[in-house]
Amino acid sequence: MHLRRFPALTAAALAAALALTGCGDDTVAKGSALDKVTVSGGSDTTAPTVSVSPKPLSVTETTTKVVKAGTGETVKGDEIVSLNYVLVNGKDASVLDTNFGKQKLGLNLGASDLLPGLKKGLLNQKIGSRVLVAMPPKDAFGTQGNADIKVAGTDTVVFLMDLISATKPLASAEGKEVKPAAGLPQVQVESGKAATITIPKGKKPPTKTVGQLLIEGTGAKVAAGQTIRVTYTGALWKDGSVFDSSANSPEKYFETVIGKQQVIKAWDAQLVGKAVGSRVLMVVPPADGYGAAGSPPKIKGTDTLVFVVDILAAY
Structure with missing residues (x-):
């Protein structure tokens, strides 16, 4: 993916x-x-x-x-x-x-x-x-x-x-913990490993993208056009299975230009304006993810995605 x-x-x-x-x-x-x-x-x-x-x-x-x-x-x-x-x-x-x-x-x-x-x-x-x-x-x-x-x-x-x-990039999210809204996936993060994402049982996914701060960072706010360094894990709402994680990459992190259509729509919308150090939970329907085509073989066009992202640096 x-x-x-x-x-x-x-x-x-x-x-x-x-x-x-x-x-x-x-x-x-x-x-x-x-x-x-x-x-x-x-x-x-x-x-x-x-x-x-x-x-x-x-x-x-x-x-x-x-x-x-x-x-x-x-x-x-x-x-x-x-x-x-x-x-x-x-x-x-x-x-x-x-x-x-x-x-x-x-x-x-x-x-x-x-x-x-x-x-x-x-x-x-x-x-x-x-x-x-x-x-x-x-x-x-x-x-x-x-x-x-x-x-x-x-x-x-x-x-x-x-x-x-x-x-100097952070190693993981740092800041004030934020209590998430009810009905969202639960997240456990262990350094260097893919996050554990638990989907609420019996609950249908939202039809619009939901962004939820789990940790509010204290660094500078991310601006469109900057390069960000993040760690992330992505899972499927339907069964909680992890389809991708930066923990599986050689670098253990991911860098991209944000706010300029280099990544899926939900990332651009939800990460711009967040402070460095933040941990962000996103629930992403197909329209703001990979659309009707999905991203085979792991993501179908009907799949709602769940991401947890730590913003480590922006420059």
Whole structure:
């Protein structure tokens, strides 16, 4: 069962491309190689121009340069850092990708499969900074390169990054418990496992989506267009059987853009506006779920769904 309706956005696709392919050490150099790089123009929504002269630019160790120092909190290495970026090939200064004017990229610095050069370059930087990071193959895409973004196995890549925010995700919902309305499914949650959802016996499902806070979080409210990190379990009203859970995924969580039709209608409607830290129970009829087509083989077009969702982060 897939909660997404459409392919991942560019930022999510790039995040996948930035998964570990090299195996670098912990060295970070602050040398003169990046003096060959100039940054000009741009705005919050328009990418600046990143130029390299003379070409090529090549480094043997990850090298950083702070173009503009921020005044925010210091990145410690266990957060999700939200940023805008321009990715350039040091060989010829060709722009490989940028997300300026699009969805911000969220990098989980605690992930074991993140490119080593990215974590090295972001560690100890201050939010609000603009940073250049040059990464050799061993800290980037390895000797195999990355054909999808036209990086050869010998290429140094250069990231220009504007650090927007740093968020440490919660492990589970945190906040004030809320007594649910009568007649709703009962929920028991144990960390790292699929939630147990008990359907009230003999009760017909509601014909309209019901959203019920079980825990009211104290974090920032989720806005449409943000990426959220959640844990969730989904069950069928008719028999209480679990059809999907983030506990069964390698990451043990799920991330998606919310409020932009990337997930089922009920999620967009019920999760936007909720505070980070909240636990939300949703009872979802077919019209706000997967419609008459369902989501075979586990979900029929007539099935009412029950979700329990913990909102761990939004960025």
